[in-house]
Amino acid sequence: MTDLPSKIQLDPEAIGRDLGRLVLTIVELVRQLMERQAIRRVESGDLPDETVERLGLGLMRLEEAMTELREHFGLRAEDLNIDLGPLGDLLPRSTFRD
Amino acid sequence: MADSLVYVYAVTDATQELPAVTGVDDTSVRQVVSGGLAAVVSSVDPTRFSEEALRRSLEDLQWLESTARAHHGVVAAVAQSGPVAPVRLATVYLDDDNVRALLDDNGPAFAAALDRIRGRTEWGVKIFAAPTPGGAESPAVDDTRPGTSYLLRRRAERDRAARGLQDAVAAAEAAHGDLAAVAVASRRYAPQDPRLSGHREEMVLNAAYLVDEAGAAALHRLIEDRDEPTLRLELTGPWAPYSFATLEEQ
Structure with missing residues (x-):
């Protein structure tokens, strides 16, 4: 049996950062899923131009907002991920950009 | 006891x-x-x-x-x-x-x-997919439709990333074939996670080669001469032949 740490350090700043990171990771997952779905629908060509434009604008703003929030918490793009062990990463690594 | x-x-x-x-x-x-x-x-x-x-x-x-x-x-x-x-x-x-x-x-x-x-030594070769250069084939930006441009740009990026990785994997396979040809034996391992390897690029080959003296020289030449923009090769060694002489080999 591994010994449990005798003391758990509660650093409020670290907790805030970790919580922010967790929330942002979930939001980023949803954002990426929406974006991929939007691209697929654009590819299938069954959306009117106006809808494509509206979708794209929304996703673009969302990405900008995500970048701002990330910087606010001092996180890099690749920090927004969760290692799911045998299932791999929550977010595909290739989608990260600097 | x-x-x-x-x-x-x-x-x-x-x-x-x-x-x-x-x-x-x-x-x-x-x-x-x-x-x-x-x-x-x-x-x-x-x-x-x-x-x-x-x-x-x-x-x-x-x-x-x-x-x-x-x-x-x-x-x-x-x-x-x-x-x-x-x-x-x-x-x-x-x-x-x-x-x-x-x-x-x-x-x-x-x-x-x-x-x-x-009389033989082991050399390790790791191959990484070099980051694909962006921008070159980005679709034209239409200022009047920024949302549409954004989606098209993202689609191009997605396609380029997928193609880049595919090309790198194929090129790494070819490199492995050449390296294995000059080696007495070779062994492939699962590519390491970027956090472990300390590199941000995707590892596409993680292999060990058992070579004699002439083979080692040939191996070095192959690594040095290989000039592929999509790949970055890393050679380590000589190692004691861990991959080819462990107890588990029997």
Whole structure:
């Protein structure tokens, strides 16, 4: 049996950062899923131009907002991920950009 | 409980000289000889190297690091003077008689393993997919429809990333074929996670090659001459032939 740490350090700043990171990771997952779905629908060509434009604008703003929030918490793009062990990463690594 | 246990590093020819090197847990290193083979061993403290103690210690990263370094140090020092079949980290026997039994029971297999690596070295090759240069084929930006432009740009990026990785994997396969052709034997491992390798690029090949002297020269030439913008090659070695002479080979 591994010994449990005798003391758990509660650093409020670290907790805030970790919580922010967790929330942002979930939001980023949803954002990426929406974006991929939007691209697929654009590819299938069954959306009117106006809808494509509206979708794209929304996703673009969302990405900008995500970048701002990330910087606010001092996180890099690749920090927004969760290692799911045998299932791999929550977010595909290739989608990260600097 | 016995006064001491026997920690085994590697198996060599009985005639091979023992280098002056310190073993795990600051122990001295000695040989246990049987027939034409010698096991390179240390006497270790049973309170720290019993089965139960090891199970606990193997989860202690600091202990693991110092033990692995010492283990590798002994194997590497022994490998300087002749062929060596490394034994898995933290292999512990009750006493010298048990080690001799190991040598006797697996004599032919050890002898074959030593013959296979005699005069040969192992080199590791890791190949990374170099980041794909962006921008070149981005679709034209239409200022009047920024949202549409954004989606098209993202689609182009997605396609380029997928294509880049595919190309890199194919190029790495070709490189492996060339490298394996000059090697006596080769072995492939699962690509490492970027966090482990310390590189942000995707690893597309993680392989080890067993080569003789001429093969090593050819291997170096292949690595140096390969000029592919999509790949970054990393050569390490020479190593003691861990990948080709371990006990598990039998």
